[in-house]
Amino acid sequence: MTMPFAEVIGDPISQSKSPAIHRFWLEKLGIEADYRASRVSEADVADYLAERQADPDWRGCNVTMPLKQKVQPHLSSVEEPATSIGAVNTIYPAFDRLLAGTNTDAAGFLEPLTKHLQAPHLFRMARILGAGGAARAIAHALARENFTLVIAARRLEQAADLIASLPQTTQHHAVSLDHFAQTTDFAFDDRQGLLDLVINASPLGMRGKSPLVFDWSHAPPGAIAYDIVTDPLETDFLRAAREAGHETIDGLAMLIGQAAEAFRLFFGSPPPRQHDDELRALLTA
Template sequence: MTRPYAEVIGDPIAQSKSPAIHGFWLARLGIDAEYRAHHVAPDALADYLAARRDDPDWRGCNVTMPHKQTVMPLLARIAPPAATIGAVNTVLPGDKAGPSGTNTDASGFLEPLKPDLAETHYYRMARIIGTGGAARAIITALAGHGFTLVVAGRDPGKARALLDELAPKGEHHAIALSHFADPTDFAFDDREGCLDLVINASSLGMAGQPPLPFDWSHAPPGSIAYDIVTTPLDTPFLQGARAKGLRTIDGLSMLIGQAATAFEHFFGQPPPRGHDAELRALLTQ
């Protein structure tokens, strides 16, 4: 007997924590369904979607690297969040025309920042490292909350193009990633009443990837350090921030937040968020 299922696709995919997250919630709610990881190489993406669209048990999939943008032309419809961001992280069965795409990364990223965003600030600035699919969601989300953005990438031209596309109305800045690598003696002004974020939206610092070259003299006093990397969870980036006395947000915060919205799409009810502490303990074993 078959049962409903959703999955996460990517290349590679073995490192994904999504099956553990969704499996935990399914068990807690007593839902007879499954969530699993499925390896899909770039040249197999179209075949994957063609096979799934006629499967009545398929409830959709989350999309991770490197498919968040390349999946878009293969979908019948792109929902507004994903259309604005220019990246899809959640694919749903859709209708007879074919699967549809949306994006839950932006809402997931913002979730742990909600108390901060509810406050009034006379200035908000975010330094964002990275120019990939996750960075697109983060740039879009923060531009919508009044942040001045500094986007750093290996290619400053790509960073500039992202800002021109996703946040054309603000006076934002694109710089080379190397700018943050060396110490600075810049004297920051009074940051009282400001909200400063420093965000690693790249894969740098992830297990198997090069380290992230960031010197914490570039962060204003009182900054919040946010790393979307989940393996390892306590990255050198976050360790450096704590050593400077800064508040940190780890990658599980965004991962669980975006998964919660996707879970409701897949299985028709919100996950039991009252058990987040237990879920975190499970994911960090």
């Protein structure tokens, strides 16, 4: 007997926590469906989507590295904010099973910042470390929330290209990632009424990747440290931020937030977020 299912695709994919998240919610809601992980290479994208589109049990997929831009030519439509961001992380069969792509990373990233964003500020600034697919979603989300952005990348032209894609509501800045590696004696002004973020939106610091070198003398007093890396969950970046007295947000916050948006599209029901503490315990066991 078959049942409805959704999945996450990418290459590699075995490390993904998405199946555990969606299966947890499906069980809590008593929905007879499944969520899987499927390894799909760049060369296999077209065949994969054609096969899944023809499967009436398939409810859609989340898309991870390196496919967020590769899938777009094979979709019937790309919705906002994916169009502006230039990256798709969620695909679902819409009317007549035509494939639609969207992006839930932006909403997922903003979710744990909701209380901060509801307050008025004289000025908002975010230092974003990285300029890849996840950084694009984060930068577009923050630009719409009236942040001035400093985008730091190992390749300066990549940071500049990202800035050029943003809605020009304010002036943004591109710098080399090395800029933040050395200690600074910059004297920050009074941050009362300001909102400052320092975000690792790169794979640096992830298990098996190069370390992220960031000196916390570059962070204004009261800045919030946000790392989207989920393995390990307690990164050196967050540990050093906490030791320097900063509030921290870990990668599970964004991962669960973006999954919640996708779950609604796949299974037609909001996930039971009252169980987030239990879900976090499951994911970190």
